[in-house]
Amino acid sequence: MRELFKKYTNNFELSVDLEHDVVTFLKSNYFTNTAEHSCKVGKEAERLAHSFNSNGDVAKAAGLLHDISVVFPNNERAVVVEKLGLNVFDAERIFPLIAHQRISRVMAEEIFNIQDEEILSAIECHTTLKRESSKIDQIVFVADKIEWDQDGTPPYINQIKSQLEFSIGHAAYAYIDYLWARKKTLKVVHPWLAEAHKDLKRKLAF
Template identity: 50%
Template sequence: MKVGEEAKQIAEMFGAEPLEAEHAGYLHDISAVFPNEQRVTISQQLGLEVLPEEEVFPMIIHQKLSKEMARSLFNISNPAILNAVGCHTTLRKDASLLDMVLFVADKIAWDQPGTPPYLQEIRQELEKSVEHACYSYIRYLWQKRESLRVIHPWLKEAYYELEARLHADEGIIHVKRNT
């Protein structure tokens, strides 16, 4: 629920549709009902593409499972919501505004004990733009990539795309905060 509330607030800051963001936030982790060790098999049974990185680290395929569950169990047909749910953990290249809003909300609304080590920086970068906030978190992971089990190819593509865009524009912000 916290991710839905956070997504709605971020959507309002940047001009995304607040109800779409809220709904995407509520649906983003619905596949958590499946244990990690069952996620690959269930994904294959549903005909979802399973990448090698997802086989190695099945937790990250939950984004695809949640998207499918939102579509098939909750009759969500809005592609913006479905796509945001489907990439909320890794982001992706050519991410929409709603994709980025949910991605950042998921990282801010931490559901583990303690405070996430990246929280202060991601909040500071959110003052600039949602793209900066996305890049901040992905850069945090990128700097730790040698210690991670896998680097999802979508995350890698998002990293390079955001890095190129934010550095090439030399401070021009694409998705400006509403003031």
């Protein structure tokens, strides 16, 4: 495990119960609200996976782990990405919050011993999605948007739920297109989001 993760894992030991481990990790680092959000996303991802004939255990695991990098303050995240030896996108330097998805992937590997590429991929793109996204990627992406971590009802929720009647890809596109229509008001447009929008628009023939 890398040195920069060790201070968050004092007295932390893995069990055979991933949900218990994620909750313990987050609560021990004083992120109770994130622990609750992560459990909701994991549950919703599992439900969506069953609805769309995908692996519920894989989807739930990615949902549980997606926000574990919350332990790093926003203003440190671009630096953490660099320390992990990854390329930092300009959008992540301007708005470091969105770098957390890529940090969470590495933490899932090194702290929680996750080796399943489906899980890691879904964690890595749960905020922005990406080009050539898998069904599991899309499931965790949509689950995170349904179980958002803000107060009130998500303003885009009706668009997502109506498109779930067609496919998980349609639902993912509904959220991305919601943002795309408002991109001038966004702090940044991550290149992965732009690529996902173009990719899904082509595949779904919008």
